[in-house]
Amino acid sequence: MSQPQFSPRIEALAAAGISVAALGGAGWLGWMIGWPDSFDTSDPDFVNPFSIMILGLLGVAGWFGVKAARNEMRHRAFGNTVLEIDSPGHMRLGGPFAGRLRVQKPVAATGPFRLVLTCFDVHQFEDNGRFKTSNFPVWTGETTASADTDATQGLPFRFDLPASVGPEPVPSGILPGAGSRHRMTVHVPGMRKVVAGNIPPVGRFWTLVAAAPTKGPDFRAEVVVPTDRPRGKSRLP
Known part of the structure; x- marks a missing residue:
């Protein structure tokens, strides 16, 4: 892989x-x-x-x-950024997730590197008679690396993952025995959108974002993290 x-x-x-x-x-x-x-x-x-x-x-x-x-x-x-994951080489819930982000060129950061791991659930809902999908963050973890870290050797990270982040994705978005295909979202101005609770997502994906200030363009890299059992029809950001 x-x-x-x-x-x-x-x-x-x-x-x-x-x-x-x-x-x-x-x-x-x-x-x-x-x-x-x-x-x-x-x-x-x-x-x-x-x-x-x-x-x-x-x-x-x-x-x-x-x-x-x-x-x-x-x-x-900065060039490209590559995600290197420690053994077993993919993410497993309920255990540690560790590795490094290796940057192609040196990063002269003026502040600490922030590394944020986020899990997104992909929900399907109806909007004006058409079915659309929307991504909702369901879990986030954050760690930092000092500004003098050599990014070309890798920005190290370690996250302790929860045993579960919610209902497992169902490709149809419908629980067995349920007949409704409608999804409801609520959007209050100034607040994030929320989806009706206990409704399974149609997909799920994880992203790892690294960012740091520099004297030039701020460094930022975002990668989609591989999982051991991809399910559903996840939509990449």
Whole structure:
């Protein structure tokens, strides 16, 4: 099994693709309604759905353009990051999870490295007649490494995992004997979304994120951790 790794360049290319697509969509809509010739703020029809869509797409293009540039800077500064897991080479609930994140290039951190392990449950719910999935964190652990740690030799970590993080994933999201396919979520402004309790997820995945401040672009790497018994249809972040 190949070692999980994080590539900032791949993240940069993905973000750049979204930015270009959004910019192209904004340009096409602008051409359809006659922008920029029809761009007149005094026109009563200036604020219309198409104009709002164009501005929204331009905002998306700018956001992902900045994200692409930031990830490209991280790639040039730090290179790729590889996850190395101690024996048995994968995660097991109820026991220790240890290893290291090995960075391709040195990281001149100005503060401690933070390593955060998070378990996400993937729940399916209905939204306007369509089934969608959403990721919910169900367990988090954190450890640190000193700023002078040689990242090229590996950022060490160890987490004591719980015996359980909740109901095991069920691909259909329906417990045996239950007939409902609906999932309910609650979203209070300013608070995270929550899903109705005791409903099994359709999938589950774990991520390990390492971050540290530097004088240049802040270091950040995120890898998906392999498990011994992958279940369900997990969606990667």
